[in-house]
Amino acid sequence: MKFQFTFTGEEQLRNIEGLLDDWFKGGFPRDAVLPFRSSLLKTDDALAAASLYKRGAAGLRDDDTGKLFFPEKIPKQTEIPEPVFFETWPDFINTRFTQSHDREKTIFVLDKTLLSHHPSVARSISKTKARLFIFECTEENKNIDSLARICSEMTGGLTSVIAVGGGICCDVAALAGCLQGLRITLIPTTLLSLADAGIGGKTGINHRFAGKNQIGLFARTDEIICIHELLQSLSGDLVTDGLAEILKHSWLNGNFEKWRPAAEKLLSQPAGSAFLDADVQQLISENINFKRSVTGADPFEKNLRILLNLGHTVAHLLEALILHQKSGSGEVLKLSHGMAVLSGLKCLLENSLIGSAPDGFHQLISAILKRRNIHFPLFDLGNETQKAKDILIQDKKNRLASVSQEELRIRCVLPQYGCLNRIPDSASADKFTDACIAYILPDELIGYIKKSGIIS
Ligand SMILES: NC(=O)c1ccc[n+]([C@@H]2O[C@H](COP(=O)([O-])OP(=O)(O)OC[C@H]3O[C@@H](n4cnc5c(N)ncnc54)[C@H](O)[C@@H]3O)[C@@H](O)[C@H]2O)c1
Ligand SMILES: [Zn+2]
The missing domain is CATH 3.30.1370 (Ribosomal Protein S8; Chain: A, domain 1)
Known part of the structure; x- marks a missing residue:
């Protein structure tokens, strides 16, 4: 059906x-x-x-x-569109949007925080005949209420949605657009959404007790647009969060040496100015293309795409555990997704689970963590080992292998450096992916995290 x-x-x-x-x-x-x-x-x-x-x-x-x-899947999107780059927002609006015939049938979903940095974006949209929905992008609002509100705004003969914002904005607007059968244009405005979240067709919202991104669809993205001017307002924290996924990509495709100067520029220069740099623009473009090539080869996460979860099993565990931890001074601890991914990579490297790293890789991870003021051990697990095991077992990404309940093993992605330097063809993709995966006992994995000093 x-x-x-x-x-x-x-x-x-x-x-x-x-x-x-x-x-x-x-x-x-x-x-x-x-x-x-x-x-x-x-x-x-x-x-x-x-x-x-x-x-x-x-x-x-x-x-x-x-x-x-049995519902038929949405047709597979083999070709994820090539990104189109614009220097400024007016460049995009004047050269691309005002000439488009369907602008009266378009709705923009705009990230409210982005708008506070770039108020002229809303002004210029209001001069066109397009509709505008301003979305307060928080994880709490990434829910069915927002989805319903955005879907309701999309009625009345609209044909396309343009999402302008970070990963939350792109995920929710694209899901609403997919449900409403609209053409979907994404303009990701954080480094993380440009290099990762906005590319690959995954859309989603959180479920109030089942957790992050548990409700969603694989949607067809018709257009991906990068506007450099919008990146100049990114804070240092948002830059380092994006860098974490870029480092993960560089491990997979073996491009660390090539990307290192641009990554270091992003880390050391004031965020806004670095985005004007040609090396940084090249870095962004190559990351988009890497994610396009992996997700284009495996749109529904059957094989190769699983490798993009490198570092994420540990990251998701730390993110879930830290929600309930307090620092020495009693404040609730915070760990962004990007920093959790870097901690995950650190754990895999220091336990020699993914082979040896190129020169400077480990040092760059440490420099980013230091910049973000992350100190290890993050917290003491105390008597919460069982809780940690339950989290590992419940995480939807950790497909399990088991002989019996006691033997439940967690799927971990353990690829060698540069393994996706060339994308394997579809005939060998399953075998290739299996060779990069290991099934580890939850206790063993928790032991590795402790051994690398990330938690005590
Ligand atoms: N669909 C996927 O494949 C995929 C992959 C990874 C992550 N995600 C999702 O993406 C989200 C994370 O994305 P994110 O890191 O972009 O977070 P986000 O969308 O929360 O954006 C982070 C913050 O930056 C603000 N912002 C956006 N653009 C800005 C700009 N140019 N200048 C200043 N501030 C700006 C946002 O308003 C927000 O406050 C998560 O919800 C995650 O689940 C999706
Ligand atoms: Zn991630």
């Missing part, structure tokens, strides 16, 4: 949410055949819910009639 969704209003999304809640409570895996009752919810809406559940396009069983449904 084809995935066909016609948005009929906020209430419909509420009903879908109710079904998703039930499935999350039931702990169904992403590829399960999920139960619903056609007496309570329309089959089309239940199919939409199944496609959104853990971004899995699961099957569906109508418990009233016993009928089974």
Whole structure:
């Protein structure tokens, strides 16, 4: 059955949410055949819910009639568009947007914080006939309420959405655009969203108890645009968060030596000025193209794309554990995603789990962590080992291998430096990916994290 969704209003999304809640409570895996009752919810809406559940396009069983449904996946996007670069926002609006025929049928979803740095962006949009939705981009707002509000703004014959903002803005606007069948243009404005989040078609929102990005779709992105001027307002912290994913990419494709000068410029110069540098622009462009090539080869995360999770198993664990930790002075500790990824890389390197690093790699990780004032050990795990194990087992990315409950092992991505220097062809991609993966006992993994001094 084809995935066909016609948005009929906020209430419909509420009903879908109710079904998703039930499935999350039931702990169904992403590829399960999920139960619903056609007496309570329309089959089309239940199919939409199944496609959104853990971004899995699961099957569906109508418990009233016993009928089974399997939604067709959204057509695979083999060619992720090449990014188009503009120096300034007026360049984009004047040369590209005002000439476009469908500007009256376009909605911009704008990141509110971005707007506080670049108020002329909203002014120039209001001079066109496009619609404008200003979105307060926080993880708390990355939820079904915002999705419903944005979808409601997209009615009335619109044909395209342009998201301008960081990863949160791009993830939510693209999901709404996909549900509404609009053409999707992303203008990522953080280094992390440019180098990583905005590229590859994953969209999503958080679920209030199941967690981050648990509701979403693989969407087709029609256009990716980078506007240098918008990057000049990035803080040092936002730059280092983006650098973390760039370093991860450099490990995978073996480009560290080549990218190092630009990465060091980003680290050492005031953020705004560094983005004007030709080396930095080249760095951004090559990162986008690397992510495009991996996600284009594996749009639905069946094999190669899994390798992009390098450092993330440890990162997700630290991010989840740290939510409840306090520093010596009683403040709640904070660890951004980028810094958690760097901590994850540090752990893998110091336990010799991914082979040896090129000169300067480890030092750059340490310099970034130092710049962000991250001190190890981050915290003392104390008697929370069981909690850490539960987090590892529940993380949807940590596919498990098990012989028995006691033997549950966590999937860890352990690639050697430069392994994706050339993208393997589709016939060998499964085998290639398997060779870069190890299944590790939760206790063993926690032991590695302690051994590298990241936690005590
Ligand atoms: N879809 C994917 O494949 C994917 C991959 C990785 C991460 N993500 C998601 O992306 C999000 C993280 O993205 P992010 O790091 O961009 O975070 P973000 O969207 O929260 O942006 C960080 C902060 O920067 C502000 N901001 C945006 N552009 C700015 C600019 N030019 N100048 C100054 N401030 C600016 C935002 O308002 C926000 O306060 C997470 O929700 C994560 O789950 C998605
Ligand atoms: Zn990441």
